[in-house]
Amino acid sequence: MSAGRTVLSNNVSKDRVVSKFEQAYHADATPYQKMNFHPKVKSACSENRTGTVGLKISKAVIVGDVSVGKTCFVNRFCHDVFDRDYKATIGVDFEVEKFSILSTNFTFQIWDTAGQERFKCIAASYYRGANVVIVAFDLTEEDSLNNVDRWMEDASENASEPIKFLIGNKRDLLSDAAYEDIESRAVDAANRLGAEYWAVSAKTGENVREFFFRAVSLTFDSQMLKELESTRTVSSKQIGNDLISLQKQNTNLYEAQKKKKLKCCDTS
Numbered sequence: 001m002s003a004g005r006t007v008l009s010n011n012v013s014k015d016r017v018v019s020k021f022e023q024a025y026h027a028d029a030t031p032y033q034k035m036n037f038h039p040k041v042k043s044a045c046s047e048n049r050t051g052t053v054g055l056k057i058s059k060a061v062i063v064g065d066v067s068v069g070k071t072c073f074v075n076r077f078c079h080d081v082f083d084r085d086y087k088a089t090i091g092v093d094f095e096v097e098k099f100s101i102l103s104t105n106f107t108f109q110i111w112d113t114a115g116q117e118r119f120k121c122i123a124a125s126y127y128r129g130a131n132v133v134i135v136a137f138d139l140t141e142e143d144s145l146n147n148v149d150r151w152m153e154d155a156s157e158n159a160s161e162p163i164k165f166l167i168g169n170k171r172d173l174l175s176d177a178a179y180e181d182i183e184s185r186a187v188d189a190a191n192r193l194g195a196e197y198w199a200v201s202a203k204t205g206e207n208v209r210e211f212f213f214r215a216v217s218l219t220f221d222s223q224m225l226k227e228l229e230s231t232r233t234v235s236s237k238q239i240g241n242d243l244i245s246l247q248k249q250n251t252n253l254y255e256a257q258k259k260k261k262l263k264c265c266d267t268s
């Protein structure tokens with residue numbers, strides 16, 4: 001967490017409070033059509049029934065070619081800084097952001113991986129169990145867009161039904177006309193990958209906060225729903241088991257009564 005942030009009593013920074021569901025950047029480039037938190041999630045949060053719900057943690061990995069701006073993008077969000085000098089990520093870096101979503105504490109881990117081929121093995125060992133996969137490319141480098149399929153395939157392989165994003169970074173370097181040209185290709189790529197597309201700039205901060213709030217809202221909603229559903233299944237299973245044992249008890253009682261009666265008859 002950056003120094004100087006106002007921290008609330010629940011240990012969450014004031015600018016990490018999520019009360020509205022951030023919308024997609026491009027309506028035609030998202031598989032996630034929900035416009036709001038699920039009613040079940042909302043009511044569980046408002047009635048404070050989330051105490052038993054999981055660890056309330058989400059793991060995100062960001063992957064993509066060398067120098068597309070992954071580290072700058074993460075640093076813009078987590079520390080509100082931008083570094084013009086390129087410093088290659090060695091293996092993997094890690095950030096933790098604490099959110100308060102609908103008044104529920106939620107931890108978002110961000111694993112920033114290296115794009116350099118020689119670190120691929122180390123970086124790939126951190127993909128496992130990711131809830132969110134972010135594939136980044138450089139809007140000014142066509143090759144980096146051509147490689148997004150491979151990155152998505154590798155990163156999603158061992159993830160658990162992740163929420164997928166495609167991020168085009170360095171928007172500040174393009175005129176509107178030049179951007180429009182690449183946008184249609186980016187939208188096609190996002191739809192092909194089943195990912196939601198965002199154009200951002202780590203340098204100016206354009207859409208960075210909006211993106212992270214969107215990502216965290218989607219993963220929170222989907223994880224909470226899954227957990228609420230599994231708690232319900234467990235309790236209905238438990239009720240089922242209780243009923244069976246009650247029936248068994250009744251049968252045993254009936255058998256005992258029968259035996260008792262028989263004994264009575266025998267003695268008479």
Ligand SMILES: Nc1nc2c(ncn2[C@@H]2O[C@H](COP(=O)(O)OP(=O)(O)OP(=O)(O)O)[C@@H](O)[C@H]2O)c(=O)[nH]1
Nearest residue numbers: 067068069070071072084086089115170201202203
């Ligand atoms: N103009 C501009 N430059 C950017 C932006 N984001 C990153 N850069 C520059 O791009 C270069 C690479 O940025 P990094 O964030 O280190 O790239 P990376 O994807 O983490 O690279 P690896 O760690 O090697 O995979 C740096 O010189 C940054 O200053 C941006 O939004 N706009």
Ligand SMILES: [Mg+2]
Nearest residue numbers: 070071088089
């Ligand atoms: Mg990096």
